[in-house]
Amino acid sequence: MAAHLVRFGPIVLLALLAVSACSSGESDSPSSPPDQTLMGRTFLSTGVEGTPIPGGGPLRLTFKDNRVTADAGCNTHSGTVAAEDRKLVVSSLASTLMACGGDRQGADEWLSGFLNSQPGWQLDGPKLTLKNDNLTVIMLDKKVAQPDKPLRGTTWVVTALLTPEAQIRSQTIDDVKPTLTISPDGKVSGTAGCNTMNGSATGTDPDLSFQVATTRMLCAPEVMEVEQAVLKALDGKANATVDADTLTIKNENGNGLVLHAQ
Structure with a gap:
């Protein structure tokens, strides 16, 4: 939207x-x-x-x-x-x-x-x-x-989706609360909306390269739509910038996420 x-x-x-x-x-x-x-x-x-x-x-x-x-x-x-x-x-x-x-x-x-x-x-x-x-x-x-939270080791909750045209917030995002955690050694874990995800984030902060896999459950269409947007943002090279308790991820493919520290 x-x-x-x-x-x-x-x-x-x-x-x-x-x-x-x-x-x-x-x-x-x-x-x-x-x-x-x-x-x-x-x-x-x-x-x-x-x-x-x-x-x-x-x-x-x-x-x-x-x-x-x-x-x-x-x-x-x-x-x-x-x-x-x-x-x-x-x-x-x-x-x-x-x-x-x-x-x-x-x-x-x-x-x-x-x-x-x-x-x-x-x-x-x-x-x-x-x-x-x-x-x-x-x-x-x-x-x-609000001093900056550490990028790594913090559990981040998605509050908005970014596309090349818009920032999107919705009740579905608020309800399913996708999460992302990057460990100090670069391991990625969390939930994409429906499925559990894991993978890696390599590179030097704030420039990272994501590789993420998920489980294969099916949820309601609106939930799967959010999940696909989350996975697009965590696919390949992205910039991950922390401002206080907000993490903004902008992928080279034009998609991204706005997340808040849990």
């Missing part, structure tokens, strides 16, 4: 920019410390006072190259960003348009409502606090909140 884009009008967001060091007239006056700069950083919510994020979130905000990317567990929103009066003004905001199961169906509405409320902000090192009349969201720099 292709991820379409839907555009929204300009949205006023929270304002968080680099805090400039005040000049005291001394030649050795320090510049802004890196931990007071938003750009190039990702923040994750660690707590919400008020209406909780449907599905549990977390809220994720990434600032890079004068753009902001946001999601609360379902679709990804992004747009250009500029600072105005301690708020962030986002324009040309667009969103992926994927169906999300369970409580996550309400995550996009929660996110857009919060962003449209022009929340105030306070940045204290790695801690970011966003607040409007009804909600207070505590966020933490992702490097502090």
